Amino acid sequence: MSDDDRPATSGFMHIGEVAARTELSLRSLRHWEEVGLLPPSGRTEGGFRLYTEDDVAKVLVIRRMKPLGFTLEAMKDVLHDVEALHDPATTAPDREAAAARLAVIREDAVGRRAKLARQVEMADEFIGLLADP
DNA sequence: GTTCTGACA
DNA sequence: TGTCAGTA
Secondary structure (H helix, E strand, O other), X not given: OOHHHOOHHHOOEOHHHHHHHHOOOHHHHHHHHHOOXXXXXXXXXXXXXXXXXXXXXXXXXXXXXXXXXXXXXXXXXXXXXXXXXXXXXXXXXXXXXXXXXXXXXXXXXXXXXHHHHHHXXXXXXXXXXXXXO
């Protein structure tokens, strides 16, 4: 690794640090860039991906949606809408539309969470079934 | 030693 | 998604 590939000085992180901090695989992070879900904020001259704290925040959003079974496309929309709401330049009607979409996703998430909870119940019952009497 | 791209038992 | 190859 050459000096221009060392991110420590500028607040940027390499993919390895992001993976470690988010408990996600390098493979997933690379894949998500490939499909346009999470492009790194930058690249070194050597081609190394550079991630910011904001990027990590997005990764965490994805990590939270993952167990709910949302599609990468849905995650992409969420990231875009959340970003739009953060951007002061976003117009009122655009905010309204983004908020509406996120509300739909939230309802969906509530349902998916319930289904997940039922699965955990099944797991607990199974574990109880094998418990020492 | 870490990351990159591409490919596939 | 994991993992291995062949590089830089």
